[in-house]
Amino acid sequence: MAPAEEPRGDELEQKERELALLKQRMALLEQEVADARRRQQHAAASTTAQDGPPPPRSFACSHSLSKEHVQRYSRHLLLPSFGLSAQERLCQGSVLIVGCGGLGSPAALYLAASGVGTLGLVDHDVVDLSNLHRQIIHTEARVGVHKATSAAQACAALNSLVKVNTHMDGFNPANALEIVRGYDVVLDATDNPTTRYLINDACVVLGKPLVSAAAVGTDGQLTVYNYGEDAPCYRCLFPESPAPENCSRCADAGVLGPVPGAMGVLQAVEVVKLLGGVGDVLAKKLLIFDALAGRFTTVRLRGKRTECVACGLCPSITRENLAAYDYVAFTGQAPTDAAPSLSVLPPSLRVTPQQLQGVMSSAAVSGRAPPAVLDVRPANQFSLMHLPNATHIPFEQLDAKVEEVKDLIRGSKCVECSGGGSAEIGEQRPEAGLYVMCRRGNNSQLAVARLRELGVLNAVDVVGGMENWAKSLDPSMPVI
Amino acid sequence: MPDIKVLFFAKAREVAGLSEEAVHLQEDAAHTEALVALLVQRFPSLSSVLQTCVLAVNQEYVQLKDKVPLKQGDEVAIIPPLSGG
Numbered sequence: 001m002a003p004a005e006e007p008r009g010d011e012l013e014q015k016e017r018e019l020a021l022l023k024q025r026m027a028l029l030e031q032e033v034a035d036a037r038r039r040q041q042h043a044a045a046s047t048t049a050q051d052g053p054p055p056p057r058s059f060a061c062s063h064s065l066s067k068e069h070v071q072r073y074s075r076h077l078l079l080p081s082f083g084l085s086a087q088e089r090l091c092q093g094s095v096l097i098v099g100c101g102g103l104g105s106p107a108a109l110y111l112a113a114s115g116v117g118t119l120g121l122v123d124h125d126v127v128d129l130s131n132l133h134r135q136i137i138h139t140e141a142r143v144g145v146h147k148a149t150s151a152a153q154a155c156a157a158l159n160s161l162v163k164v165n166t167h168m169d170g171f172n173p174a175n176a177l178e179i180v181r182g183y184d185v186v187l188d189a190t191d192n193p194t195t196r197y198l199i200n201d202a203c204v205v206l207g208k209p210l211v212s213a214a215a216v217g218t219d220g221q222l223t224v225y226n227y228g229e230d231a232p233c234y235r236c237l238f239p240e241s242p243a244p245e246n247c248s249r250c251a252d253a254g255v256l257g258p259v260p261g262a263m264g265v266l267q268a269v270e271v272v273k274l275l276g277g278v279g280d281v282l283a284k285k286l287l288i289f290d291a292l293a294g295r296f297t298t299v300r301l302r303g304k305r306t307e308c309v310a311c312g313l314c315p316s317i318t319r320e321n322l323a324a325y326d327y328v329a330f331t332g333q334a335p336t337d338a339a340p341s342l343s344v345l346p347p348s349l350r351v352t353p354q355q356l357q358g359v360m361s362s363a364a365v366s367g368r369a370p371p372a373v374l375d376v377r378p379a380n381q382f383s384l385m386h387l388p389n390a391t392h393i394p395f396e397q398l399d400a401k402v403e404e405v406k407d408l409i410r411g412s413k414c415v416e417c418s419g420g421g422s423a424e425i426g427e428q429r430p431e432a433g434l435y436v437m438c439r440r441g442n443n444s445q446l447a448v449a450r451l452r453e454l455g456v457l458n459a460v461d462v463v464g465g466m467e468n469w470a471k472s473l474d475p476s477m478p479v480i
Numbered sequence: 481m482p483d484i485k486v487l488f489f490a491k492a493r494e495v496a497g498l499s500e501e502a503v504h505l506q507e508d509a510a511h512t513e514a515l516v517a518l519l520v521q522r523f524p525s526l527s528s529v530l531q532t533c534v535l536a537v538n539q540e541y542v543q544l545k546d547k548v549p550l551k552q553g554d555e556v557a558i559i560p561p562l563s564g565g
Contacts, residue, residue, distance in 0.1 A: 191564050221559075243528055247563050263565075299540070299557065301534070
């Protein structure tokens, strides 16, 4: 029996898109059905209650909480340091969470559970399998669903008393003020400096407190900006954006799942305090969490910077011109945590995974030595999987190990010479002397460029790296 | 010669390759400016990280451009901003 024909790459992508849309539609339908069912139950309950005249009220109270509120938030109401009036303020408050990821997941769940009046959820992305180790508001069934929709479903399932708004187009200079205007407090739960500066500026011009947290690797940070008379804003502390190479991304550097979880929960704590009007809000202080050391440190921060372009004495960023501010130019980074796609080599120094596979196959068929493949990924990625016969030298060690690289090329050529082929690279055989592979095709280009500076001229890079190899040749490959 | 304890956080820890380090300063150069110069000399790639970070002496923010006096046992933290989540 002939095997079923495999769909082509673009067909597969089309099917994947269709699947994601269907999943999203299904999730929405499920939500609608659940909502309708809940409304029916409520209606049935109130009809039963209305049978006969209501019994006379035998108690006195002068607050806005219903019996359901009182039962649900009883443990808050029992708490001497929180209590009834703080819960009432919380129930009337509104919070905007920008980013439904590692920080936003626990923050949204705890704020919904705690009884915030209105919760706004912003995102632009869909749930991916690699999100689920830390973005615990989402589920396997909602992979492919818009994150704001998925998070809203979880919050609604947890507490139907909370009004949940979804903002599906992400957060950008054009919609920032319009979105922020409708809320009392803003949570920065994003994953990139470009959006962080924008959220900061929107909060400053509209006078909203900003509960900001961040987490990468095993480190977390938390502070409340723009709260109280003298508290600094993000720009007061970091007037210049860090260089892109100094901004570790979770997508590259990794992140220990519970670390953003801890920081997101602490953001919820700050919001509950801030809206409830209890305790000392973490303004003018930076809380630092070092998960590996198991240590929290609090650093006292400076006050406002008088020359700050956002909150200083003569701000240049205003309500009127914020929408036109070029945040991408300011930070030099796109407003996502995805790695930028580099293009530094000419096409003549680049091969596709298919071309490299062709060279490998023809070497195997003719009994020649396999082509020399250099893998420049970090050791932890190499040990997950690599091409057979690949030699591993991490990118950072190229300079120190350039002689090893030259030996590798010589070794591969000599074997071929003994097999009767020509030693002249690029004439007798179309392939290069060395194929450089990395995770996504960025470092492989930088490696080839560096090797050329070090005198190795016959290296090429494999376009798109292991990610592209997996996508176009072997979907079973466990790429990360 | 005051001994200063330097704590490296996040990216600073990554480029320095350690989370803390004891540094001896000369009596006549016992201030943050000298400490930063010494650290950059020891860890050249720390230079660009230091351009945008919070510097704290005994858990208190100080400006990088200031020359804050340091004494025996002081703790200096280098805290680059995190942006992930």
